[in-house]
Amino acid sequence: MTKNAVPSLFDAAVVGALQLPNRLVMAPMTRNRAAEDGSPTELMATYYAQRADAGLIIAEAASPNQVGITFAGIPGIYTDAHIAGWRGITEAIHAAGGRTFLQVQHGGRVGHPDNSGAVPVAPSPVRLSTPIRTAAGSKDAVIPRELSVDDIHGTVQDFAQAARNAIAAGFDGVEVHSANGMLLHQFLSDNTNQRTDEYGGTVDNRIRFTVEVVEAVAAAIGPERVGVRIAPGVGANDIVESDTEELYTALVAALGGRGLAYLHVVFADPGTPVFERIRAGWDGVLIANPVLGWGSPLPGDGGRSAAEELLAAGADLVSLGRSFLANPDLVARLRDGAPINQFREDYFYGGDATGYTDYPVLESVA
Template sequence: MTANLFQPYTLNHTLTLTNKILMAPLTRCMADENLVPTQAMADYYARRAEAGLIISEATIIRPDGQGYPNTPGLFSTEQIQGWQNVTQAVHANGGKIFAQLWHTGRVAHPHFFGGGDVLSASAQAVEGSVPRMRELTYQTPKAATLEDIEGLVSDYAQAAANAMEAGFDGVEIHGANGYLIDQFLHYDSNRRDDEYGQTPENMSRFALEVVDAIIARIGADRTALRVSPGAYFNMGTDARDRAVFDYLLPELAKRNLAYVHAGIFDDAMEFDYLDGRVSSYLRKVYPKTLVGVGSYSAETGAAAIAESKFDLLAIGRPFIANPDYVAKVRNGEAVVEYNDAMLAELV
């Protein structure tokens, strides 16, 4: 039932994956106080190196992108060196690993970066408080100025260059799940009236500028993007969003990215304005390599690949519970069921 998951997959002329099972990005909040990856993190990723590709936990591109405690960064020399330890451990075990580049936008909190502005597409706050630190409530963000946007694009590109210095095989830009880039792509969070708002072309501009800047630094073959066409996390739905992604995704296809990755917690969710599931919509609009995710098992994911619903399968929480997930699937062994208590330590 899962044999197709164990066929190699060629992403492009420089990257071939040994199998079609990807380890999805999983925020673990286990970096040190300087947001430097630890030896425990290196051991954790190395144990999962049999995945066709590991996508790292979301990794912030600069200090004001932080919205959760102890999330790793890729903007200091010490952080780059910490990640070198991780990538060397993964490569020693025969694996490949991309860094997921992250700025949380309006769900950042000044507590983490010593005060200052929280940046977003518009001054539209999200309700609630910081996970794991409920005493910190979200702030009303500042609408990023044109100068701010220019700086953000530059810092994304520098983080991508830092990732390659750290030994990563490429980067996945986090443009999904209600974070900064996604905040430009949805009408709920983007109320701008300048060249970054109001129309699909304008609302896609920031995402494409980030993609293009990173391609210029490290190459399209080493660049991927995660997107959430369906607003579902820290974001209100708006049927007009469909037109934004109808414009964005064909533009991405022109750029020959390594892949596009769906951002959804459960792909059984349906969105009226997408005519169904996120994965189904992406397959209609984006003709190149697509990564599916969202509560799939190996069996249901293999079936979806067989039906050409997507090309590669990203698995999340089962990888927390099963460092040897790939071997267990290959051998037809039962997998350990995930539970939240497993978040307390890296195994």
């Protein structure tokens, strides 16, 4: 490959200290199949090992503490039982030749006392308008408790300990989730962050919590093992940003120069100024996640053309979610132009092996 040539999805790449055989990343996807105490299960190990041909698997969001739990069936990474359960998964992925990071996510106001046993916390007491899934069905969200500065500092340390736990469980690294309306994103966004102290108001103040979490996690396990996920302009979970370009230009600049493994951009659109600013401002590996239309069927090529557009626009790797969910052998299917399995949405969240580990693979792979 000549200098400045656009890489192929199937070219090797380097992320932190990892050598990746291709540039296709399995995006973290909540599947709600952990045990009642948040411990990962053998079924989850089967699911991830089936998809080990991905250049990198980013395992689903795991909570760094009890109050950060979002929905029923979410895994944790804050007890010995969680570490042991995840170790079974990392061993299965590595035995199948794969590599994996764990996404660490605090739900903030996206949670419910029925799931965590505690009132959810947030930058400000602004209630989520959408219902929360619990074991007893969907329930209205509650008004969250505003985090004190001491609470914030404690949460930073919870993220750092969660990262240490992930490495103890055998993960190759962690992804700090600062996207999709979860706690760190709630601090970034001015509709959910109405604070007047050093964590609210100005852009520099609103990015402070994410930067402190990343600093603490990098100090705990090494920056080359740390990725960060962001979602510029994404309105998931009632997020509204009035200053997206300014906000993420500042955040990317604050995170740069630290030797982090990667920056992961959700729903990246290569034609927008914010994506161009992020690519120009980020000095490391950039993973981009294409817009394939949530609620729409997968495109016939499984997202390959959208992924290639992102590589052409400067992304180093591309993450796909539902395409990997429905196609354990996605890398082979995209490489060979084989037909794509469509996902079964009824089985996205919770349940057993149905719609989880029973998607067929190509005969050549089998």
